[in-house]
Amino acid sequence: MKQSEAYEALGSSKNGLSEQEARHRLEIYGRNELPQQTFSELRVFLRQFNNPVFVILGGAAILAGFFAEVSQSVAIAAMIALSVALGFLNEYRAEKTVQDLRRNVSIKAVVTRDGKVSDVDAALVVPGDLVSLYVGDIVPADMRVIEVKDLQLDEASLTGESFPVEKTTDPLKLERATPQQLTNYLFMGTVVAHGTGKGLVIRTGKNTEFGSISKTLARPHPETEFQIGIRKYGNMLITLTLFLATGIFVLNALVGHPVVDSLLFSLAIAIGLVPELMPAIVTITLSQGARKMADSRVVVKRLVSIEDFGNMDVLCTDKTGTMTEGNVALDSYRSLDGGDDPKVLCHALLCNSAVVGERVVGNPMDSAVWKYAINNGERDCVKPYTILDTVPFDYERRMMSVAAEKNGSVLFITKGAPESVLARCTRREVKGEGEPIGPTLDSIKTRVSEYSKAGYRVLAVAYRHIENKPSYSVDDEEELILQGFLSFTDPPKKDARQAIDKLRDMGVSSKILTGDNELVSVKVCEDIDVPVKRVVNGADMIKMNSNELRGAVEEATIFARITPEQKLEIIKALKANGHIVGFMGDGVNDAPALYEADVGISVDSAVDVSKDAADIVLLEKNLLVVSKGIEEGRRVFGNTIKYILMGTSSNFGNMFSAAFASVFLPFLPMLPMQILFMNLLYDVSNFTLPTDNVDEEYIQRPKRWNIDFVRKYTLFFGPFSSLYDFLTYGIMLFIFAAPPALFQSGWFVESFWTEVLVIFVIRTRRTPFFTSRPGKWLTVLTIAAVAFGTAVPFTPLGSFLGFAPLPSEYWILLVLMVATYLLLVDAGKVFFYRICKF
Amino acid sequence: MPYPELFTWWAATITWSIVFLTLVSIYLYIDSAKRRRQPGQKDQGTGKLVSDFVFVWILLGLLILYILSIDRGSAVMFAIGNVVVEVILLAYLLKNKAPASE
Numbered sequence: 001m002k003q004s005e006a007y008e009a010l011g012s013s014k015n016g017l018s019e020q021e022a023r024h025r026l027e028i029y030g031r032n033e034l035p036q037q038t039f040s041e042l043r044v045f046l047r048q049f050n051n052p053v054f055v056i057l058g059g060a061a062i063l064a065g066f067f068a069e070v071s072q073s074v075a076i077a078a079m080i081a082l083s084v085a086l087g088f089l090n091e092y093r094a095e096k097t098v099q100d101l102r103r104n105v106s107i108k109a110v111v112t113r114d115g116k117v118s119d120v121d122a123a124l125v126v127p128g129d130l131v132s133l134y135v136g137d138i139v140p141a142d143m144r145v146i147e148v149k150d151l152q153l154d155e156a157s158l159t160g161e162s163f164p165v166e167k168t169t170d171p172l173k174l175e176r177a178t179p180q181q182l183t184n185y186l187f188m189g190t191v192v193a194h195g196t197g198k199g200l201v202i203r204t205g206k207n208t209e210f211g212s213i214s215k216t217l218a219r220p221h222p223e224t225e226f227q228i229g230i231r232k233y234g235n236m237l238i239t240l241t242l243f244l245a246t247g248i249f250v251l252n253a254l255v256g257h258p259v260v261d262s263l264l265f266s267l268a269i270a271i272g273l274v275p276e277l278m279p280a281i282v283t284i285t286l287s288q289g290a291r292k293m294a295d296s297r298v299v300v301k302r303l304v305s306i307e308d309f310g311n312m313d314v315l316c317t318d319k320t321g322t323m324t325e326g327n328v329a330l331d332s333y334r335s336l337d338g339g340d341d342p343k344v345l346c347h348a349l350l351c352n353s354a355v356v357g358e359r360v361v362g363n364p365m366d367s368a369v370w371k372y373a374i375n376n377g378e379r380d381c382v383k384p385y386t387i388l389d390t391v392p393f394d395y396e397r398r399m400m401s402v403a404a405e406k407n408g409s410v411l412f413i414t415k416g417a418p419e420s421v422l423a424r425c426t427r428r429e430v431k432g433e434g435e436p437i438g439p440t441l442d443s444i445k446t447r448v449s450e451y452s453k454a455g456y457r458v459l460a461v462a463y464r465h466i467e468n469k470p471s472y473s474v475d476d477e478e479e480l481i482l483q484g485f486l487s488f489t490d491p492p493k494k495d496a497r498q499a500i501d502k503l504r505d506m507g508v509s510s511k512i513l514t515g516d517n518e519l520v521s522v523k524v525c526e527d528i529d530v531p532v533k534r535v536v537n538g539a540d541m542i543k544m545n546s547n548e549l550r551g552a553v554e555e556a557t558i559f560a561r562i563t564p565e566q567k568l569e570i571i572k573a574l575k576a577n578g579h580i581v582g583f584m585g586d587g588v589n590d591a592p593a594l595y596e597a598d599v600g601i602s603v604d605s606a607v608d609v610s611k612d613a614a615d616i617v618l619l620e621k622n623l624l625v626v627s628k629g630i631e632e633g634r635r636v637f638g639n640t641i642k643y644i645l646m647g648t649s650s651n652f653g654n655m656f657s658a659a660f661a662s663v664f665l666p667f668l669p670m671l672p673m674q675i676l677f678m679n680l681l682y683d684v685s686n687f688t689l690p691t692d693n694v695d696e697e698y699i700q701r702p703k704r705w706n707i708d709f710v711r712k713y714t715l716f717f718g719p720f721s722s723l724y725d726f727l728t729y730g731i732m733l734f735i736f737a738a739p740p741a742l743f744q745s746g747w748f749v750e751s752f753w754t755e756v757l758v759i760f761v762i763r764t765r766r767t768p769f770f771t772s773r774p775g776k777w778l779t780v781l782t783i784a785a786v787a788f789g790t791a792v793p794f795t796p797l798g799s800f801l802g803f804a805p806l807p808s809e810y811w812i813l814l815v816l817m818v819a820t821y822l823l824l825v826d827a828g829k830v831f832f833y834r835i836c837k838f
Numbered sequence: 839m840p841y842p843e844l845f846t847w848w849a850a851t852i853t854w855s856i857v858f859l860t861l862v863s864i865y866l867y868i869d870s871a872k873r874r875r876q877p878g879q880k881d882q883g884t885g886k887l888v889s890d891f892v893f894v895w896i897l898l899g900l901l902i903l904y905i906l907s908i909d910r911g912s913a914v915m916f917a918i919g920n921v922v923v924e925v926i927l928l929a930y931l932l933k934n935k936a937p938a939s940e
């Protein structure tokens with residue numbers, strides 16, 4: 001299809017759509033989003049049933065309906081409904097929060113509408129829109145190419161092709177073309193690797209090629225350490241529950257309890273053991289953390305990464321924008337004579353990858369050259385030239401070249417890292433003439449070193465006259481004439497030292513991964529007073545085997561002159577050494593490292609592909625912002641761990657003692673419905689756990705998920721709860737001569753008090769526990785839950801559940817007993833934390 | 839005594855739960871000592887062991903209190919005993935107050 005036909009078919013033009021028409025089309029075609037990116041209430045609701053506990057509960061309700069009492073069946077069904085409603089409401093709010101936060105870092109598209117160019121949310125792009133594309137942009141929809149300037153697309157996400165594909169505007173005459181053959185077509189989700197262009201949107205959202213196969217293409221993030229930990233913990237609980245529930249059923253049946261009662265009781269115990277609210281609690285905790293982090297200008301894109309963000313102990317970051325202000329500016333363009341030379345500037349403008357249109361887009365140094373030329377009226381020098389061909393930059397050569405024609409003669413210009421360019425120069429320019437470089441090479445290198453030591457980033461410019469030919473390659477980068485140097489400034493950031501110190505105090509070591517040379521990097525560190533232990537440069541890294549690299553990554557502070565692939569190797573080596581690694585990057589080539597790191601951090605000003613690959617996006621590129629995010633991540637981890645430790649200690653202890661007692665008592669220690677009711681109340685009391693305070697000393701150091709610690713915690717603290725349950729059995733049986741209903745009431749209240757109140761002890765490592773202040777809402781809801789549970793035996797609900805009112809003497813004993821229990825657990829903490837570190 | 843046939847079972851159960859807790863403590867203590875022991879390091883003295891296991895001695899004291907008071911059906915003895923133990927525990931906790939920062 002020709003361009004004109006495409007415009008006509010889509011009712012568009014070179015001025016794009018009108019705003020009114022775009023709004024109309026948005027209503028017809030919907031938002032330009034893939035189904036899995038959209039937020040669905042129904043999906044959140046259905047997810048509540050994706051929980052084995054509800055299957056068990058449903059089974060229990062049916063069994064009770066058939067074999068026991070209908071009222072019991074109705075009660076269990078009501079509990080299912082209540083649990084689903086609670087879970088749905090909380091998860092809905094949590095997801096909504098995250099959805100709203102994600103909108104802060106939505107991918108933007110540069111769209112022409114009514115002849116005006118503006119940035120719009122990519123989700124609002126409609127068929128017929130005219131979209132401009134720049135290096136690093138993610139193509140927002142399927143488009144017909146309208147305009148190109150060396151446009152190359154990375155289509156690996158769609159076709160698996162690792163080399164960029166060149167795009168043209170030419171019409172194609174192909175039937176049933178494969179995506180690879182469609183060179184005048186741009187696919188949603190692919191990335192602009194080089195050049196610029198414009199495209200006319202043909203299809204959006206799920207109608208795009210990417211949308212139709214996105215499920216199979218979705219690149220899964222590796223499981224976070226937290227997710228692995230939660231999975232292992234779940235497996236541990238399921239194994240325990242299966243053993244215990246089966247054992248209880250068999251033993252109860254063997255000692256002569258009715259089979260149906262035994263089955264319902266063992267099912268209730270199983271339900272009591274499984275922390276069915278864990279997914280909801282984890283989601284709520286994470287979303288609350290995400291909301292707080294947003295206040296610190298940190299936007300969480302992938303919720304589960306918060307825990308790893310808090311627990312990371314190594315942060316790899318680039319230098320620009322973190323150690324320096326990130327405002328790269330051209331300082332000088334000197335010839336070898338020492339003075340500024342307009343020819344050096346002009347050649348740097350010609351040999352330049354920045355795209356100059358409505359804005360200057362490209363790598364910081366190329367952009368800085370253009371910005372200088374525009375601001376100082378020097379841009380016209382390039383007008384007489386025509387660029388015949390470009391040999392793009394790559395990290396192996398560290399330079400780029402162009403062939404530029406003027407008045408029939410061709411100049412081959414090369415610009416790049418001084419050591420790379422110098423290696424290809426045989427002559428140097430002196431007063432317009434080329435003289436052998438050999439005798440002065442050392443002094444030239446010394447001059448470059450001096451620039452670098454002074455903190456300047458330096459590029460060399462060289463050229464040669466060359467014949468006119470159809471194409472040029474890296475082979476032409478030889479026998480060059482060195483013309484001069486460009487020096488750039490990027491002032492050190494004033495608060496960088498403070499941020500590095502803060503991170504170090506929080507147990508996070510910072511490593512600088514930069515493409516700059518080591519002298520500049522060391523100078524920047526000196527300027528901001530950051531100690532440098534060791535510098536490893538890319539060339540040294542190539543010679544290292546994996547063991548040497550694993551050693552080097554521990555010692556080095558700066559990795560200079562490294563390629564994107566080497567960034568990946570460094571991250572892998574750090575992970576292999578057992579670190580939780582964060583990587584902060586904003587460049588086109590940072591995406592693989594952002595994926596590989598445990599926590600990929602990008603910034604709002606980064607290229608689309610980098611933002612897309614990141615887990616966390618900073619609205620401000622500043623390490624102090626990172627440290628605030630880490631603190632919040634640690635709070636989130638702390639509160640999640642509290643829920644897990646609660647469930648595995650007091651809850652587990654209670655169910656264990658109930659199971660044990662059921663075998664020896666002539667009646668059930670608690671009816672299945674009573675256990676389920678207690679479980680529901682306990683769950684409700686836990687809903688404010690995500691809002692709890694976390695002790696300052698807890699967030700001082702990174703924590704690691706440690707299943708061995710959780711096992712030991714269960715083994716040690718579980719029996720405390722069982723001990724006090726057994727004690728209650730003794731009091732009810734031998735002091736109050738309790739019949740079944742009274743016994744069950746006494747144990748229900750004691751069990752509920754200990755199970756719920758112990759949170760005040762478990763939530764902190766401080767002893768005595770009351771030296772740590774709990775969260776306001778946790779305190780209020782816990783006390784309310786305890787009051788409600790205490791009142792239940794005296795209410796009609798209590799009668800319905802089979803409870804009986806308790807004598808007043810019991811309450812005195814209960815208060816004393818629970819006080820001893822809480823203090824004993826606190827004393828147990830002194831012993832436990834002395835020997836078990838976490 | 840009501841339910842006399844259950845007393846032996848109950849006493850055995852509560853005794854076993856405290857013995858279990860003591861055994862777990864010993865296991866964790868030995869496990870931790872093994873991990874931390876430096877080559878050539880000497881064993882810790884008896885005094886250190888006694889002080890490290892204070893809460894186990896309290897547990898054993900509680901066991902005696904609970905079995906005796908319930909055997910006699912004495913709520914008063916149970917209440918007073920608990921108050922005494924709480925004072926001891928509180929003193930222990932204040933003496934071993936965890937530092938504000940680790």
